Amino acid sequence: MSFVPHELTGGDRRERLCWSCLAWLSTLLYLCGLSIADPDLWGHTLYGLRALEQGVAAEPTDPFSWSAPNAVWINHEWLSEDSMAWAYRRWGDGGLVLWRNLWLLLLWLAVADAFWHRSASLSGQLVCLGFGALCLSDFLVFIRPQLATYALLAWNLRLLDRMRDPGRQWLGWLIPLVMIPWVNLHGGFLAGVGVTTAGCAAIAWETHSEIRSRHWRFACLAVIPVLTIEATFCNPYGSRLHSMLWTHLVTYQPVREWQPLWATTPSVVYGVPFLLLGLALVGWRQWRPLEVVTVLVVGWQAVNHLRHIGLLTVTSLVLLPGAISAGLFQLFPLLHEQWSGTAGRRIRWAGLLLFCGALWLFHQSGAERLSASGLTPWQVAVEVRSDVPGVPARAVQWLADRKVQGRLLTQYGWGQYVLWHLYPDCTVGFDGRYRTIYPAEIEAQFLAFQELEPGDDPPELLDQAEIVLWPVEHRPLPFLVGRPEWVEVYRDDQASVWLRDQPAWAATLVDRSKLPETSSDQRRWLRFPGGPQNGIPVATSRNR
Secondary structure, eight states, X not given: OOSSOGGGTOSOHHXXXXXXXXXXXXXXXXXXXXXXXXXXXXXXXXXXXXXXXXXXXXXXXXXSBSSSTTOBOOOTTHHHHHHHHHHHHHHTHHHHHHHHHHHXXXXXXXXXXXHHHTTOOHHHHXXXXXXXXXXXXXXXXXXXXXXXHHHHHHHHHHHHHHTTSTTOGGGGGHHHHXXXXXXXXXXXXXXXXXXXXXXXXXXXXXXXXXXXXOHHHHHHHHHHHHXXXXXXXXXXXXXXXXXXHHHXXXXXXXXXXXXXXXXXXXXXXXXXXXXXXXXXXXXXXXOOHHHHHHHHHHHHHHHHOGGGHHHHHHHHHHHOHHHHHHHHHHHOHHHHHHHSTGGGHHXXXXXXXHHHHHHHHHHHHHHHHHHTTTOOTXXXXXXXSSSTTSOOHHHHHHHHHTTOOEEXXXXXXXHHHHHHHHTTTEEESXXXXXXXXXXXXXXXXXXXXXXXXXXXXXXXXXXXXXXXXXXXXXXXXXXXXXXXXXXXXXXXXXXXXXXXXXXXXXXHHTTTTSOOOOOSOOOSEEETTOSSSOSGGGGSGGGO
């Protein structure tokens, strides 16, 4: 059932199809136009390369950490990493771009399917695609396993929505099948389990009169969530995966994207899903349980975890395009009258051209910055001047040139970049894998180290470290200044390197009074992997 009266669509069928396809394609190209390396991309690709070379799905224990040596590794993203490594091994960073863009295509096909079956008006499509693309570009510009969750959640919602249609109940049986790859691609499958369970309960309530006469339908709605939950055990770790993720979810995460919405710096794009929900509320003339329950579930997640803002945007695009279209009609009836019908054809096409032009300008503003560093849109860009998501390419180059070896402690967002370029000469004390590797006591020590002030007692983690690589002007560097056992040997405008004063590094420490001057290379962006090596030697047999 559509929320939108027929006259909202406007134009003949051929024009409508052509117009919709152009708007849809322009936003897809906008989302696919730039690719930036996520801080964990080096780790994801490295772990996949090693797994493929060893002929396993994922390495069972961790070889990279000195603080948790040989720890049992519950790699909840192994299928993403193996597929990313496969693409990288064949086509370099272009393969990673292709990997990301295939997930974006799958996501945008779900949005197109929703527009088609929910009879979204042309103006509604333009608003959904435009605002949706601007919001999602903040999340989808990075190459990361979370892309699988965006796409598969969209199709999960589409299957739930379509199974309410007469003769389409069988589509619900596809949901457990979708869950089997999802549970091995990314931990966001838990969102799919929650949405499926709540959605089936909502559909049962919505169609309770029909269920009373057709008991088989009630059985289907009861069995589908059960099978979906059982499908989550189709992973190499069984219930240990669920235990790890539950611990990860219910405890505090000192990562910005895991913070609640009210605890972060406001951003315009974070308001997009709530704008779309507001339009849907204006046009919502028939409150159906599936939409209400799903929006409440995903909305609660978005308010409590910043990274779920993108999932709420996807939910709005997939479930509410009809209601958003009706909301626009209620708010702007005169504009709709001028927009619709044969008389409004020129206005419609002029609006589409303005829409495409605006997207092109947004894209160019980002592409020109990369072009100044010699990069093209089909290459993966690595930011090398700022804190995370930037990476310390110059400092790591300095360490690699001097063949510095030892136990290294660095910011969690830099850890996997360091592993790609310096392992096995250097191992790390903590990195972005968090509780998939590190026990709670190591995490607590690392968090304490980040907050050290002069005069504090150092945690045991620092006592065991031999190298510290840290962003300049961040704690705990003032603490290290007052420690005679630590010597600063390198500093640029991004990162500082400290070595423990010991005889093995006498040659490196002798020139500590002259810190390296700023590099003549002032580029802000490099091409992945962006550092002293091309990454391939890191994953060869010498590291097995």
